[in-house]
Amino acid sequence: MSDVPDQPVGVVVASVGAITPHGGSAEVLWEAVRAGRVAISPVRGLPMDHYQTTLGGEITEACAPVYDYAAGSQARDRAVDFALVAAEEAMAASRLRVGADIPAERWGVAYGTCHGGWRSAELALREVQEGGTPDWRRYTFVPPQAGAEALSAAFGLKGPVFSANTACAASAHALAHALEVIRAGAADAMLVGGSDAFTESAFAGFSSLWSLSPKPAAPYSKDRSGLTLGEGGGMLVLLSKEAAERTGAPVVAEVLGYGLSADGHHPTAPHPEGEGAARAIRAALASSGLAPDDIRYVNGHGTGTEKNDSAESNAVRAALGGAAEKVALSSTKSMIGHLLGAAGAVEGIVTALALRDQVAPPTASFTQVDPQCGLDPVAGTGRPMVLETALSNNFGFAGANATVAFARPGGRGAPAPAVGADDVVVTGFGVITSAGEGPEALWEAYAAGVEQGVAEDGLRVARVEFDRSVVGTPRERRRMDKVSQLAVASCRAALGAAGAEGDAEALAATGVVLGTAIGPMESSERFTVPVLSEGAKEANPAVFTNTVYSGAAGHVAMALGTKGPTSTLTSGHAAGAAALGVAYDLLRAGRAERLLVPAVEAFSPATLAAYRGIPLFGSAAGRRYTLAEAGIALVLERRSSAERRGATIHAVLLGHATASDACGIGRWDASGDGVERAMRQALDRAGLTPRDVGSVWASAAGLAAADRPEQAAVERVFGPGGVRVEAPKRVLGEPVGAGAQLSAVLAVGAWRADGDRRPVLVNSSSLGGTHTSLVLSPVPLSATESAR
Structure with a gap:
């Protein structure tokens, strides 16, 4: 690296x-x-x-x-x-x-x-x-x-x-x-x-x-x-x-x-x-x-x-x-x-x-x-x-x-040198899915092959229910929509698991990089539908404040007291992966010591109606494809920070890469060229070869037209049958922008369960040809090894 x-x-x-x-x-x-x-x-x-x-x-x-x-x-x-x-x-x-x-x-x-x-x-x-x-x-x-x-x-x-x-x-x-x-x-x-x-x-x-x-x-x-x-x-x-x-x-x-x-x-x-x-x-x-x-x-x-x-x-x-x-x-x-x-x-x-x-x-x-x-x-x-x-x-x-x-060109000032390069490690998880709360419930459902979701008018949908009391007081919860509540609850759990909750000084230096594809659609629909039908007099200011995509990250900051770099990435079904990539860059550049990286999704009636209206998700595909709500947060941290406070390190994020098919809105390269480039670049930046990888956690979710290009790309990178491919979304559903976080949690579970402790590659793709690959290692590398 x-x-x-x-x-x-x-x-x-x-x-x-x-x-x-x-x-x-x-x-x-x-x-x-x-x-x-x-x-x-x-x-x-x-x-x-x-x-x-x-x-x-x-x-x-x-x-x-x-x-x-x-x-x-x-x-x-x-x-x-x-x-x-x-x-x-x-x-x-x-x-x-x-x-x-x-x-x-x-x-x-x-x-x-x-x-x-x-x-x-x-x-x-x-x-x-x-x-x-x-x-x-x-x-x-x-x-x-x-x-x-x-x-x-x-x-x-x-x-x-x-x-x-x-x-x-x-x-x-x-x-x-x-x-x-x-x-x-x-x-x-x-x-x-x-x-x-x-x-x-x-x-x-x-x-x-x-x-x-x-x-x-x-x-x-x-x-x-x-x-x-x-x-x-x-x-x-x-x-x-x-x-x-x-x-x-x-x-x-x-x-x-x-x-x-x-x-x-x-x-x-x-x-x-x-x-x-x-x-x-x-x-x-x-x-x-x-x-x-x-x-x-x-x-x-x-x-x-x-x-x-x-x-x-x-x-x-x-x-x-x-x-x-x-x-x-x-x-x-x-x-x-x-x-x-x-x-x-x-x-x-x-x-x-x-x-x-x-x-x-x-x-x-x-x-x-x-x-x-x-x-x-x-x-x-x-x-x-x-x-x-x-x-x-x-x-x-x-x-x-x-x-x-x-x-001005050649003017005063120069970019400050980065703080010494440091490994980026995962020190905590917060997981809320239809399979339950916590990483153990998620792993057990996947390992047992318990398929999530039920039919809802031509689509399969996996809804999330969770203990909302952890979000805050009833008054505080009323100010939030479901996606914001999922963000706060999953981030609170992740901070607790990382042993970083309650330290005001540490939280002031902690940031939030949130990924979401659907974002505030529940609030946007609740606000907009009455305005369109009845006029401006029906505009509800309490709902309007939640119609921005960054609202969920803002609620996390307000609820938990984080004040560090805070951003929201909205890169479609690859949003959570994009958030992890941006967080990695911020940490490696010394812009923060610790970042919460949640990916959250919840469905409104109009959102599901939109999915039904797009031909890709027609009734035949809908029977094989499950849309899943989720709130999954990772704590990413500079390794020096984690070691200083004695935190448990669950994984090392060795590198990431994003590549585009450049085919346009709702289109992708059927050959899988963009997915292949993302995987090869991520491995190169992690200092690994395909032979070093134990498994690929695929983006595949049950849409054949989107899954086949990834399959072809994996075979070109690793050879036919050259690597174990896990496709958790085919069991647990497509958590839209939270796919990378889902796979990261499951990869840690797999390391613990089957003993194969080799690095893994995690893929995420938008349905417009944007592909992000991340490399996770279960072994906290020493300073000498990480400098190679």
């Missing part, structure tokens, strides 16, 4: 692309923003009755990407369209040829979004309410991973592909995770960004929270009255410095580092002193080799709400100290609105271009100083400044905070 380099790989922004209310390019956006022009006006594309406002940052020009992701169908999704249009500009501006300048297998995608394709879900739900049958393709556009896989296919990018969803900080998290992918040597280039489109649910939800302003948002101003929603997309091409130099690619800016944290405070409101946000800012400085005095400009989260703006200002002061009084803090949202999951990417683009042109962009509509904010908002138009470095802040619902540090 190779060590993390002493000197981290430098990463640059080669090019950018955007579609926003200002127009269809990043340069159009930048020229308007630096001039302080406001692109907020009455919304025409949605019914706007009974909201607090009729205003928004709407995209009114035609948006037609070149790539036809809908396979000739009339159904389209605006969020996917925005991502593709922005990406087309960024890819063209990079002047790089996929396959010629950089191999397709060395180029990945990191995509962030808040709502994903929820507008497609709204249109489908309304059609059902009116007695119609929606085009089944609309259902395939809903998951956030659909956007990532459309981007992969549009440009033939076959490296690591994943989607991040931390509400309003989603694409900032995508930037952070992409940075680690490149630094870990898993890719030379990443297409990174995010998009979100207007939804009726978002307007109704923010209106129910009394968060929308009746006039264009005026962040940091004393007379501010709320936020303005916007829509759009932004994409950046990130390259390693070596790849940029080798290919002669342009360099707009450098990405130095980032900070992630959790508030653990409230589902929607930030900590009033900005405590969590300040930790993210400090972490961004530390990871970038910067001091507070190095920062002269911060592109702020700046929503325009009373609590957010004052909390952010407090966070900047807490993180920068006396240097904060010399810092310009402005809000791009004042001109284009809050682009939700796309905000981090679009505001990152503005920050990079500010460094390029040495201009701090302004805060529009600012009128008078609020003493609770007080920092320099750059009122009016852009201000020429000498800018070597800059920060971009994005803070999301459920207290997910992200700060990204940028620099």
Whole structure:
């Protein structure tokens, strides 16, 4: 297993692309923003009755990407369209040829979004309410991973592909995770960004929270009255410095580092002193080799709400100290609105271009100083400044905070060397499945071949029942949907099993990286259906707060007191595997000592109706395929941390790899090429050969069209009959995004039961051709062995 380099790989922004209310390019956006022009006006594309406002940052020009992701169908999704249009500009501006300048297998995608394709879900739900049958393709556009896989296919990018969803900080998290992918040597280039489109649910939800302003948002101003929603997309091409130099690619800016944290405070409101946000800012400085005095400009989260703006200002002061009084803090949202999951990417683009042109962009509509904010908002138009470095802040619902540090090419700052490379070990499990609670119940059901699930109108479904009293008080439980309760319960059990529960200091340094494919669909359906049928007056604010994918991770942080790096990965049926991979990278880079990595899934009626409506899950397949609810959490830890506290080590995560088929939404390579590449790369990064592996824990779940490519790939890697293949999902059901966690728990059970203590390979695949393989070893390697 190779060590993390002493000197981290430098990463640059080669090019950018955007579609926003200002127009269809990043340069159009930048020229308007630096001039302080406001692109907020009455919304025409949605019914706007009974909201607090009729205003928004709407995209009114035609948006037609070149790539036809809908396979000739009339159904389209605006969020996917925005991502593709922005990406087309960024890819063209990079002047790089996929396959010629950089191999397709060395180029990945990191995509962030808040709502994903929820507008497609709204249109489908309304059609059902009116007695119609929606085009089944609309259902395939809903998951956030659909956007990532459309981007992969549009440009033939076959490296690591994943989607991040931390509400309003989603694409900032995508930037952070992409940075680690490149630094870990898993890719030379990443297409990174995010998009979100207007939804009726978002307007109704923010209106129910009394968060929308009746006039264009005026962040940091004393007379501010709320936020303005916007829509759009932004994409950046990130390259390693070596790849940029080798290919002669342009360099707009450098990405130095980032900070992630959790508030653990409230589902929607930030900590009033900005405590969590300040930790993210400090972490961004530390990871970038910067001091507070190095920062002269911060592109702020700046929503325009009373609590957010004052909390952010407090966070900047807490993180920068006396240097904060010399810092310009402005809000791009004042001109284009809050682009939700796309905000981090679009505001990152503005920050990079500010460094390029040495201009701090302004805060529009600012009128008078609020003493609770007080920092320099750059009122009016852009201000020429000498800018070597800059920060971009994005803070999301459920207290997910992200700060990204940028620099002008060759400017001040450098990525801080990683803490000495360390093994990543598993020290605890929390398991809730239809087979029962605890890893022993899961192993016993699998070993005995006890098939889970019952028929439900053409599908087999395995439901989960569990002791919900462990989640919290009745009042606390009422604030959570089932998926959040599963997350809290499984994480509490995992922490207890790891001997890490109850230590406030340790928990403050513990983070959460959650994987989910279905996520908050129960809450989203409960919120949206009444709004579509009865109007905005039926919007329930208590339910709305749980409609973000990161809500479950936020509830874990609030319930357990974790405050470290916190993120949510939504990579379809491979979401849990993606979360384990991101957690591994964070730990190896020294960004945390310990991470909870839960994968959670629960089904709503509309979710199951969507599965039934997609031809792949037709009645014949449905009889062989079981969808299973689950909450399964692993505690991953740096080995040095585990040994320091005397924790039991159950397994070592030796390495991981993700590869894409680049075939598009809901499509995969029938040859199994992507699965094969993921397996071979994971073994290579673990320092193993196929002969070293005792078993493969397969992704196969009973869908022949998806299972056969994996089978063919396994035979090519290991030879026919060359390795034992376990297919637990065919017995226990497909726990959607929790498959990797399921297999990891069972692999440990198998080591204990049959005595074959060789390493294992765990496979997970989305149903859009994204494949992740992980290598687990039962033997805690010594420091000498791990350095090979």
